[in-house]
Amino acid sequence: MIGPRLVFVHGWGCGPDIWEPVLEALDQPxxxxxxxxxxxxxxxxxxxxxxxxxxxxxxxLAVGHSLGFLWLLSRGGWPKGTRFLGINAFGRFAAEDGFSQGVSQRMLARMQTGLQRDAVQVVNNFRDRCGVGPVRSDAVCVPVLQEGLTELMALDARPALARLAEVPGTVKVLAGEHDPIVSPDMTQASFPPGVPVEWESEGGHMLPLTHPHVCAEAVRCMMSQNLENS
Structure with a gap:
């Protein structure tokens, strides 16, 4: 049987380089x-x-890290049988009525304001919290970073996830118990009961870099399984 084609998307303030250790472990050029x-x-x-x-x-098999997972779910037109793996992921990020576990809208708005004043400082402060190195000041693209923060404030994939979870095996999540960006409470509150979450006891927000073999094994398992209604 031919397995699904792999698609990877990184999160806010990062780039596709975060997937290099996972792709090396998978040998999926x-x-x-x-x-x-x-x-x-x-x-x-x-x-x-x-x-x-x-x-x-x-x-x-659409694999998204952090905002990348939400970004993938917000796109439509997926071929029949497509499945989703979220790493350090969430169904919604920003807090709202009924979702107090999310991040304050005010904090995201302050980050947007900060991007206008000193974009590289905002990005590198975030990257430092995640445990990754800084980027150069000439590298940042402020309009796209602003757009990403707007997506973090507005996107809500929980209705889509509830539908996907009706077919077991369609969605899986890897989460870090010590993630400084996505709290365990946010993870649990933003996914429906039918979505399995695998917790890494020593994991932070950058599982593709710190736990690439765990991420690769999750990809392999999802590639090899048969969905009930695919």
């Missing part, structure tokens, strides 16, 4: 790795690459 453009990559090229895989006949 043909995987589609998208770049959301926070550091200057063309968004139109990214959309064209996504459109190309969506036009294919094979189902996909």
């Amino acid at each position: 043909s995987a589609c790795v998208l770049d959301l453009g926070y550091f200057g990559a063309s968004q139109s090229d990214t959309q064209q690459r996504l459109d190309a895989v969506l036009r294919g006949s094979l189902p996909l």
